[in-house]
Every structure is written in C-alpha cells, then in structure tokens.
Amino acid sequence: MSKMRLYYYRVLMPHGALKQGLLQLVVERDHSARLRLERETEGTVLTLQRLPGWLGDVGAGLRKLTGRGLRMEDLAGLLRDLSLMLAAGVPAIEALRTLVEEGGQTGNHAAGRVAKRLADDLMSGIPMAAAFDRYPDVFPETVRNLVTIGDQSGTLDRMLAESAEHVERVVSIRRDIRTAMIYPIFVFATIFAVAGFWVYYVVPNMARLFRQLNAKVPPLTEGLVNFSNALADHAWIAVLVVALVAAAIAFVFVRVPRAKTVLHEVLHRLPVTRVLMTASGMAHLTEHLAILVRAGLEFVSCLDILERSTRDRYYRHRLRRVRESVARGERISLAMRRVGGFPPMAVRMIAVGEESGSLDRQLTHLALEYRKRLDTLIKSLSEIIKPAIILVAGGLFLFLIVALLLPVYDLVQQSVQQSLGGR
Template sequence: MSNLNTYYYRVLLPHGGVRSGLLRLAVKRDLSARMRLESDTEGTVISLWKFPAWLGAISNVLLHLFRRQVRNEDLAGFLRDLGLMMRAGVPALDALATLVDESNSVGHPAMAAVARNMLDDLNAGVGMTEAFNRHPNVFPETVRNLISIGDQTGTLDKMLSEAAEHVERMINIKRDVKTALIYPAFVFATIIGVAIFWIYYVVPNMARLFKQLQAKLPPITEGLVAFADLLSTHLPWVLLVTAIVVSIGVIAFRRSERFQLATYTLMHRLPIARTLLVSSGMAHITEHLSILVRAGVDMVSSLRVLGRATKNRYYRTRLIHVAESVSRGESMSSSMRRVGGFPAMAVRMISVGEESGSLDQQLSHLAADYRKRLEVLVKSLAEILKPLIILIAGGLFLFLIVALLLPVYDLVRQSVNQSMGR
C-alpha cells in the first residue's frame, strides 16, 4: 500500500491564472502526483515539491488545527445566492466571481477560497457537478447529489435553492440539539465545581478546626474528611487520571465504530437522552430522505448516502441494513420494521407513502413533525431537568451541611453541658 505523501504545488491554469496549495496523495512516484494535478486542473504544473515524511506529518497536524473551516451558515448563503443569480439569468462564471468578491468583503475568506477554486475549475472547462465534487469536505454528499441532478436536468438553480434550504434546516436541528445540552451541562458543571470547592477548601479547614477543639466526629464526617484529605493529597494525580480517561474515551469514540455503537445504544436506553436522540435523529433521517427522493435519487442510493451522512451510529448501522434489504427487493417500511429501532409511527407513514406513491410527501410531513418535536423538547427540557437537578444538588449539599454541622452541634452541646455543670 502506498504512503500518503504531502506536496506543495503551483499550477498554471488554462485561463492564465496560477493556483498553489498543498496536496495529499497515496502515490509512490512524483510523476503520478504531477499527472493527477494536471488531470484535475487541466493546467500545467509549474513546481511540485514533496515534503519529507516528518515535515508532512507536522504540516498535516497544523493544517487540521488552523485550517479555516467553512461555516454551515456561510455555505447556506453561498448556495442560496448562487441559485438566485442563476435563476435571474446570471452566468455561472459571473455569479461565482461575484460571490468571491462578496465573501471577501463580508469577512468569509474560507468560503471565498472555495468559490475561487470552483471559478478556476469552471474556467478550465470542468463541469459544475465536478466542481462541487472536488470539495467533499465543504459540500455534504446530499448537496452534491442535488447539484448533480440539477446539472443533468437543467434545474440547477432550483436544486441550489433546495440545497440551501436543506442546509439551513440541518443548522436549525444542530442548534436545537446544542441548545438542549447547554443548560444541563452548565448546571452540572457548576454543581461539580462548587462541590469540589467545598471538599478541597472548606472541609479541610473545618476539619482542622474540629481537631483543635478536640471535637468527636461522627462517622459521616470522618468519611467526608478522609475523602477530602485523599483528594487534597492526590489532586494532581486525580486530575491527570481524569484527563487520561476522558482523552481515551474521546479517541475511542472517534476511531472505534463498536465504541460509538455501544455509546449511542446506551444513550438510546436512557429516558431523556433517548427522547432527544430519537427526535433529532429521525428529523435528520426523514429530512435527507425527503430531499433525495423528491430529487429523483433511487431509494437504495438514498439510503446509502444517508448511512454515510448520519453520525448517530445507532441509526447508521440500521440504515445500512435497511439499504441492503431494499437492494434485494424488500420495501423500506418492512425493512425498517424488521431491523428495528425506528419509531412505529414513522414506519407506518413510510408504508403508506410507499403504497400510495406519495413517499416524498410522507417523509416531508415526518421531517416537519420531528423538527417540531425537537423544538418543543428543547423548550421544555429545562423544565424536565429542573426536578432532577434540584434533587441532585439538594442531596449533595444536604450531605455536606449535615456532615459539617453534626460536629458543631456536638461542640455546642458539650459547651452547654459544661456551663450547666459549673
């Protein structure tokens, strides 16, 4: 297997412009990289320099950390503006040139760079579909499929607008999910921070005071003091082990499909997490399927695209199985019912859509319904979690206060008894 090499290149494009940048390819010879560049750009390679292995590794890390990312909001605006200008009769080249200038003027350099590369490709004779396909990290596969269909059917302006609306709906779904998680995450972080402050600072000071007063500590206080001493003595190691465990968990989640599947499966069994994941996951699935089916993509291809686009491993695994069943001639609804994990209402509506030939409409209705459910869930999640948060916080601080007040109560009682004895 060839190694992945990093090259710096400068290419003279057919219209006279010069493009430069970094390219990563799994090739053995520099000639192969040169031929690939000239084939992709239809230009002439002016210079091609191969990075040493160690420098290539460093550059890849730096590129990943500092590469300017195209925001989804900028992507939606780019698609909408491009579709609007093409619908008004503006040629694609002029429309892209205008968007390059506009993106630079409003401070969106990453989107401007993508538009400039697409403009260079179109000037070099590359088709619109291929120009979009050359940026898979910017344009989702669903968007690229819509562009391909629009390019083939002569409805590119309509598909661009459809893609923009789709991206905006995905933005709203992601924003709703993040909004739902911000409140509980902030509250639990605050509770943990206050608890650590009490255990690390307040409890040791109180323990020293009790020791000076020779107070007799009850078992609950002795246990709390022992835990505080242990935490104070080994705090650096506790933080280090916590950081290592969290890092291992994050790395395992990103690289291990089994770990991802186990995590999502567990979350689908927890009450509140399950409601949130089902609403957001089904909104994502029905939204993508509705767009692809309405655009004319066959069902097997739509399900496979969706399987690659879905980050939720719980649903991704099931969608892959459904796609395999549909490719063998089984209906989507019966496949979903057999595979399991999909809400009964969604499966029933998909079944009705397949029988009546209105599948795209049923999927659109489902997508709108699940987006509405997610919106309502986000608004009500704070109210749902308040009793749980109050119970956890109240129980924790009740334990701390009782553990610290019992010795104080004993000291007061001893002092009163001594005063009465006199």
C-alpha cells in the first residue's frame, strides 16, 4: 500500500543549474519518486534521500501554524468553484488556471498553489483522480474517492459539489467545537495565570513578611512557600520540563498507534465523553457511508475507505471486523450487531435499508440525526464544563487563601496576647 514519504532531492537542471528542496509524495518505492522528479524537471537526479516520517508531520504542523497550508474552508471553496466551472463546460485545465488567477487576485495563495499543482499534473497527462491522489495531505480520503468515482463515471462536477458540501459540514462542526471551547479555555487560562502570579510573586513577599514578624508558619503554608521558592528558582527549568512532557505526549499519540487506540477506547467508556464520541463518530461514519453508497461504490470498498479515513480508533477497529465479515457475504447490519460497539438504533435502521433497498436514504437520515445530536452536545459543552471550572477555581483559591490566612491568624493571636499581657 502506498505511503506518504518525504524526500530531500538535488537535481541538475538541463541548463546547468542545481535545484534542491523537499518533496512529499504518496509512493510505494523510492524509484517512483525519482521518476517523477526526472519527468517534472527534465534534469538528472543527483541525490534522493528519504527523510524520517515524523519530519513530514512537523512540516504539516508548521504549515498550519504559519497559515501556508490550505484551510478546510478554502478547500471547500476550491472544490465548489471547480465543480461550477466543469458543470458550465469549462475544460478542467482552464478551470484550474482560472482558480490560480483568482487565488492571486484574492490573496488566497494556498488555494492557488494547489490549483497550479493540479493543472501541472493534468498538463503532463495525469488523470484528475490520480492528480488528487498525489496530495493526500490536502484532499481527505473521502474527497479523493469521490473524485475517482466522478472521473470514472463522467459525473466529476457532481462529485466535486458533493465533496464541497461534505467538507463544509466538517468545517461547520469544527467551528462549533472551537466556539464552545473558547470560554472554558479562556477561563482556565485566566485561573492558572492568576494562580501563577500569586505563587510566583505574592507568596514569596508574604513569606518574607511572616519571617520578619516571627509568625508561626503551619505545614500547609510552609509547603506552599517551598513550592513557590522552588518555582521562582527554577522557573525556566519548569517551563522546559512542561514543554518537553507536552512534546513527548504529542509525539507518542502521533507516532504510536496503540496509544491512540487506548485513548479512544477509554473515551468511549467514560460517562460524559462517551456520548460526545458516539455522536461525533456515528455522524462521521453514517455521512461518509451515505455519500459513498449514493455514489455507487461497492459496499466492501465503502467500508475499506471508511476504515482508513476515520480517526476514531475505537470505530476503526470495529469497521475492520465488519468489513471482513461483509467480504465473506454477511449482511452489514448483522456484522455490526455481532461486532458490537454500534448504537442499536443505527444497526436497526441499516437493517431496514438493506431489506428495502434504501440503504443510502437510511444512512442519510442517521447522519442528519447524529449531526443534530452533535450540535446539541457542542452547544451545551460549555455549560457542562462550567461546574468543573467553578470547582477547580474555588478549590485552588481556597487553598491559597487558607494557606496565607493561617499565619495572619497567628499574628492576630500574638497581638491580642501581647495587648492583654501589657495590661
């Protein structure tokens, strides 16, 4: 199976200049990358070195952070514009060149670069479906498979329009999630910033005051002061350790599939996250299946595509087992019921669709239902998190206030006793 590979290359161009850079391709063998370089540059490949896969992940992350990558919103617009021009009878190469010009005029350079690469591929004789397949970091697998179906069946404009609608729905869900998470993230950031200020600045000053006044410091306050002193003395080391731990966790979840599988299994069993994961996972599965079945793809192939495209390892593992059963001739509803992990309502409606020949309609109904549930959950997400925020903030500040008030109470007692003794 072809994989995304990252290469460093040096090419001697026909006019004698030396060209070098990075190339990311989906190929089975390094020889395929060499052939592509020779064909595109018409030069001689001097160096072709495959780089570690994690460098490609780092590069993709940097492109997202710097805004050089193609955003999902822009991808939906590119697909829709290309669909409209193809439906109007504009040749594919001319349509892509138009999108390149439009990207330059509107400042959407990322979309313009993608359109130019596609146009160059078509000019070199590569079919549209193969051109899309060469950029899996830009086009999701569902989009690439719909383009393949459209290219083979002569309905490319309709498949591109359906791809654009699918991407727009994904964008809408992600936007709603980000909107729901803004408030909790802002509140948590504020809480920890204030707590950090107290620990780093207020507590050391109060500790010095307590020592000057010979106040009795209880163990709770002493522990807080020691922690504050350690943080003040080793602040940069603490920041570095936190950054390294975060990077290590991110690396494990990106490069170790088993870690993701365990995490998703746990999330599907916890009371609150289980509802959210089920709604989002089933909305993804049913929508993708409905699109692929409606496009006329054979069902085993639909499940194979869905297994590769879903990010939820909980469902990916179960889809693999369902696909194997369906390949042996078992009905999908029976396979899903036997494998387990799928909501009974979804299994029952899929069974009805299989019996009545309306599977695509049943899957569409399920997709709409789970999207509604997901929308409701996302909108109420901030309300669910608010009690946790209140508990964390209240507990943290109660600890700080009690730790600092105990020595003050001791000072008041000493003052009262001295006053009474003086009389």
